């Protein structure tokens with residue numbers, strides 16, 4: 001007899017249980033560094049808000065880590081609704097925080113009210129000591145549960161305030177229980193660089209080493225320290241600073257002639273190793289200003305057009321953005337998603353760099369010359385794609401709207417679900433480098449079809465012709481586009497279509513995937529309007545997160561939620577902004593490595609005889625399939 005499946009089987013995780021059950025959703029579980037980062041970020045937020053100027057990080061002999069700041073101290077009074085102290089709420093409740101509105105912190109790395117509770121949940125012990133109101137308070141926890149009440153253990157001077165959190169990471173949640181000292185040192189130092197006037201100290205009791213950093217004019221000195229002894233243009237980094245009411249940007253950059261450029265970006269002092277919209281904005285701002293400079297002074301040789309990579313590959317930069325309301329790709333905050341930030345940074349950088357170029361014409365021309373050389377190298381290396389219809393060889397499919405650019409690497413082919421969405425995409429695209437081919441309905445499931453036979457399907461045939469390569473081929477010399485982007489609706493039908501296309505590429509155009517040419521575009525499912533602000537959400541979870549924030553911030557205005565039933569419902573401007581424009585879209589790159597589970601997962605998803613297994617998988621994990629993907 002099959003087991004009954006009733007409402008009683010639906011579990012609701014309470015308190016910190018969700019974190020212990022799925023630690024990977026809340027932190028990076030390779031080592032406990034991200035826990036340290038959460039605690040340090042809270043202290044840094046106090047410094048950003050102007051209440052702390054010294055943060056000490058101590059790695060103890062017993063493997064625990066302390067973070068001490070001289071901020072306001074966590075609130076110790078009783079929480080009006082929870083009836084327990086502020087400290088206890090902070091450490092034991094998810095989604096409890098003082099940063100949802102901008103009243104206590106203007107710019108903060110903390111957003112979700114989750115960070116330090118995650119640290120508590122994943123630590124075998126945690127001790128918090130607070131100096132506030134002339135008293136010294138302490139409270140302890142084990143495995144996230146309190147082991148002693150908040151109590152006064154001494155007195156301090158009235159003006160002495162601050163928080164110390166000491167935690168012992170629970171090794172069972174991490175691949176390695178040890179902190180990576182190098183990464184931690186780097187992080188601590190970066191905080192000092194990015195927050196002028198903040199002293200950061202790092203001590204390691206195992207070695208007796210103690211290091212301290214203080215930068216009054218952080219970015220430029222830091223960049224030069226990192227780069228020496230490379231030859232650079234200009235010798236003194238270009239610096240920029242601009243602050244609005246809800247956004248601020250600081251950067252230092254230069255071009256490296258020999259040596260490896262460093263590329264670091266931060267949002268509210270949190271490192272974003274995967275970049276995001278702020279970095280895209282910096283790149284396009286630089287490119288636009290230099291293009292304008294070259295055009296105005298007629299510096300470009302015939303046939304050379306500057307591309308983003310020409311200016312970018314050798315650019316060393318430190319970019320620090322502060323935003324009142326940043327949107328990240330997840331709790332580890334490695335990539336910024338806030339779309340408006342791309343336009344903000346691009347605008348600031350373009351204007352500032354233009355002014356600089358015109359004030360330093362000689363150096364400007366040297367930079368332009370160097371970047372033009374990079375473009376010429378690229379053009380020599382790139383193979384040309386003949387964009388006109390070829391007379392010998394098969395004609396391109398009639399429904400393909402091709403792009404005009406000849407450099408293969410720069411171009412993109414969007415394979416789009418449905419004719420109407422295809423039409424919108426054609427209006428939304430940048431026709432110089434984006435080609436669009438609409439696909440009608442679901443393509444054939446080619447997972448179990450011989451490569452020699454897939455061309456019998458008209459759709460597959462058209463895709464192969466558009467790409468310029470044959471199924472099963474190992475040679476990409478005839479490839480016509482640098483990126484192939486699968487674009488389907490954000491619903492389950494769309495996910496099915498995207499899966500069928502992924503199967504086609506993994507099975508029959510494997511080299512294309514292995515060399516990183518295939519991407520899945522991620523259009524949003526919802527648009528949320530409050531007053532003049534527009535948010536886009538990829539899925540229900542993201543929508544809920546946005547609604548929670550709107551409620552917590554008590555944003556005025558009627559909330560209007562639009563669910564896009566399909567891509568065709570978005571107007572071309574929305575489609576461009578959310579899905580196609582390089583600065584603001586999210587693409588997920590398909591990758592293949594030796595021994596990865598791609599083939600077995602695809603087989604489970606698509607093989608005819610594995611349908612019973614598929615059913616079980618759909619019941620257990622189907623809901624995760626749309627939400628766990630991380631943008632590349």
Ligand SMILES: Nc1ncnc2c1ncn2[C@@H]1O[C@H](COP(=O)(O)OP(=O)(O)OP(=O)(O)O)[C@@H](O)[C@H]1O
Nearest residue numbers: 042090097098099110111112113114115116117163
């Ligand atoms: N060192 C500190 N000094 C003062 N207040 C603190 C300190 N650490 C935490 N807090 C308070 O506790 C709240 C909850 O912290 P927590 O780390 O859980 O979430 P967060 O920083 O708001 O958001 P995120 O989950 O994105 O890190 C903070 O919003 C802040 O109000």
